[in-house]
Amino acid sequence: MSARVPVTPIDAAEITAYDHETDVLVIGYGCAGASAALEADAAGADVVLLERQSGGGGSSALSGGEMYLGGGTPIQEACGFTDTAEEMEKFLLAALGPDADQEKVGLYSRESVAHYQWLVDHGVPFKPSLWDSPTWVPPTDDGLMWMGENAYPFYEIAEPAPRGHRVTSDGFGGKVLMAVLSEAVTKTEIGVHTDTTALRLIMEDGRVVGVVARHFNETVTYRARRGVVITTGGFADNKEMLAQHAPQLVGLGVNSDGGDDGRGIVMAQAVGAAVKHMSAGQVGISLVPGMMVRGMIVNSVGQRFINEDVYPGLVGQAALFKHNLKVWVILDEQAYEEVPVDERWGVQPHFVAETLEELEREIDMPEGALQNTVGEYNRFAEHGEDPYFHKSARWLRPLQSPFAAIDVQRGMAPPEYGDGGTGGGGAEVFTIGGLRTTVDGRVLDLDDDAIPGLFAAGRATSGLHSWGYISGTSLGDGTFFGRRAGVAASRE
């Protein structure tokens, strides 16, 4: 951070007069910030919301718009699924592990139906219809989707039910979510200060009492009588922080609004905050899950490594962390044709060949590599079996000539995917680790004590997750724990 504005906190004694005063100051206007502000306002606090960009939305507005919700929501019930908080909790602990946050996952699961209702009460639309195939985001406006609950090994761990609640939208739903929450904010007395970047915390006797910020070229000071809530997002846009904490994410495309520079995390660390799981990341890889599930995904020497019907985010993590993104989708003509046109996102194979031998040569694999893998796959697929990775029989069928290959590293994400579709290096990532917080959003120090006056939520924190990631858990825990942080801050 050298040669930049230091993050070390300012002593309140150095501030002669504050430019602004409020009860609760929320930094960052994504889904966590909006939720915190709305709940602090509802609890009777004066609230100011700072946003570095010229308008609200943050990275949340660029997201797919899935919310991981369950335990028997009206959407699940309308689609004919029963679910319980216990099964949801079991799934999340397995999918977000190892060592996901048990307390957060438990509370989040138990209060999921109530949280769904809060979202709906604020105007968030969900449609009671199921998209029944692995995908990043349904190409339709379907409101419910599987997040791999029905794939191996998860169906053995928890009773499967689809829990991906997708905000109703043409294309990505994050912008709809943020439009709705922003609309709710405008109906309150919450002050929204855009183009305002928080730089340092202000401390008084070990308590966070405000923030020094920059508004264009001007330094502005804020006093927060009750609390500061950091909802500034992760650090995927900060190459130096990535290299220090998550080196495998360096150099890839980033799924963000460009402002995920980790400043909020570091500002809090500078007043003693602890962090965790800083190496973890979500990895969105450039492929069409509908093609992958009907064919296979292999590494650079033609080996399969996962059941292709699992949630594609888990495939992405395996592809990056275990195979350095050198992965290929192998499929046949029938598989390609079976994918509905609007689900193809315009993607076409990079290589086509009549024989696997020819395809091996084209994509520079050892002679025999694909022939062996596809041979083994086909031998069992004929009987609807996959003893290697346990893909569901629904997606198993011997692959036949002509064959095709998609090079995931080329990056072929459609424009809706975050940074405009370049999918730098074949993947777009964001960070999952961050500040250690209680379920009420209190930021903990290295002794596990809450730092007075400091709260946080969203991707600036380590939320439900440890290493694993399922989409819907960022908007999900951002709004859920954002709300709780807003309430807690308003009561200080």
Next chain:
Amino acid sequence: MSARVPVTPIDAAEITAYDHETDVLVIGYGCAGASAALEADAAGADVVLLERQSGGGGSSALSGGEMYLGGGTPIQEACGFTDTAEEMEKFLLAALGPDADQEKVGLYSRESVAHYQWLVDHGVPFKPSLWDSPTWVPPTDDGLMWMGENAYPFYEIAEPAPRGHRVTSDGFGGKVLMAVLSEAVTKTEIGVHTDTTALRLIMEDGRVVGVVARHFNETVTYRARRGVVITTGGFADNKEMLAQHAPQLVGLGVNSDGGDDGRGIVMAQAVGAAVKHMSAGQVGISLVPGMMVRGMIVNSVGQRFINEDVYPGLVGQAALFKHNLKVWVILDEQAYEEVPVDERWGVQPHFVAETLEELEREIDMPEGALQNTVGEYNRFAEHGEDPYFHKSARWLRPLQSPFAAIDVQRGMAPPEYGDGGTGGGGAEVFTIGGLRTTVDGRVLDLDDDAIPGLFAAGRATSGLHSWGYISGTSLGDGTFFGRRAGVAASRE
């Protein structure tokens, strides 16, 4: 850390009188601490060395005793190898990456021959003879070993030369190294205070000026006029810290003296220190490299995943981080017989079978999995080729009945391996990440500024490494940067 002694620093104003005063206070008597103390003493400073155990040695004394040294040491030359600092640097940046510390690696490589001489001048013995086969530690007293410099892909990246300098010893050499360094310490005026655990740093006007420690049931205070050097080791013994920063290491065996609780790291963080690469770990897996290299290592579905002639530490990291340790060594009778008896460490296969089909059934692999992998391997091995993973022709030969399998997860390390040979879960780990330091051992804060009076070296710091690990780089950078930290502290 709740319900324990807090790590938050003490204000010097609260200390009425110090129990001890010195110029340089070194915390932790492993190789980094001994080196720091010796150099600070040599520079004319008064030095006190604190050690929580009842004697020096630390985890260093339990290590194999390899030092990664090169650039043309007398040992390399005596064995007929030429080497340069540039080639050493290229290898280390590749093997310790992604994003290894370029400044540290560069300096370490350029000064490696001089560092070798310092070690020898202090009495550390190295023997000019080469052990010419992949191993954790030579079963002989040979003093030079390959660390995978001659294996793919490293021989393509840097001119190969063996750089593993193994302290002469029967068995593990770490105890010899520490005996020699301790002997050197006793010849100085360095005060060694054992059974003394540092708990909190003492701060005066933003400067570290001392330490509060515990000696049995007594609280003792130390004033350090010039500097405090933290050489307390990593955090592999602290389950909570592992879960927060390196969840994949939780539950495995630990390679330490039991005192690697991360306290030194957290004490420094509590005065503002930054950390990096906290998720990284060395992974020693329970296998005999000489067996693996003559056979193969496969995952739970029979897939090879690495060239078996690479340094076994890199195999260990791949086995844990990419295959969750569910890995097997597959070999045939000839391979087993070829391993010299004293290199076998008493290890015998868990399963033996006349056919691969039978072996698959015994070890619960999909029918055909091993038959395919061994078939492909043999087909190319016949011509001395391995197009999949590029193992050297020297180790390639078609495997033939009868076959055998070793279950790495069972943990079969010989007693010399760290914790007494249980090899909990088939692996013994330690952490690589830690405090961010300059090449002079100054501890950096979140703004990249040095914290006055605070130094660190060894596994309490992030050293040469990012994610990768080659043995010899812990004793290597511990002693090298320990020395530099001692010098810098003595000059404050």
